[in-house]
Amino acid sequence: MTEFAFTETVDVRYxxxxxxxxxxxxxxxxxxxxxxxxxLTEGLGVPPMELNMVVxxxxxxFRRPVQFADEVEVAVSVTDVGDTSFTMTYEVRDxxxxxxxxxxxxxxxxxxxxxxxRVPQDxxxxxxxxxx
Numbered sequence: 671m672t673e674f675a676f677t678e679t680v681d682v683r684y685x686x687x688x689x690x691x692x693x694x695x696x697x698x699x700x701x702x703x704x705x706x707x708x709x710l711t712e713g714l715g716v717p718p719m720e721l722n723m724v725v726x727x728x729x730x731x732f733r734r735p736v737q738f739a740d741e742v743e744v745a746v747s748v749t750d751v752g753d754t755s756f757t758m759t760y761e762v763r764d765x766x767x768x769x770x771x772x773x774x775x776x777x778x779x780x781x782x783x784x785x786x787x788r789v790p791q792d793x794x795x796x797x798x799x800x801x802x
Contacts, residue, residue, distance in 0.1 A: 674745035
């Protein structure tokens, strides 16, 4: 079981629901994106304009639907840091517990976004501090 270093509360909007009254499956990816951005900017202190990276891989496991929630909590942690990439794990939770689990792999890019680069040392240090 992953212990999560960071959580972000995300408002569930009316438009997030499908015709069955559940949060639409695609919306969970946006919730994870919002938590990832908060982890990197608030948790690590990386200025938004310095987030030179792309999501290279995305996995989502749906455990159960979220229905009639005003907000969800998205827990996020970095579980691995490689040379040019890092992996983040997520849980989307409501009052009933875990609804969705996910994982993304981000690849660090040079400014301008054309070439990969080593994950910056200041990111590595901040991740180690936050995850400790």
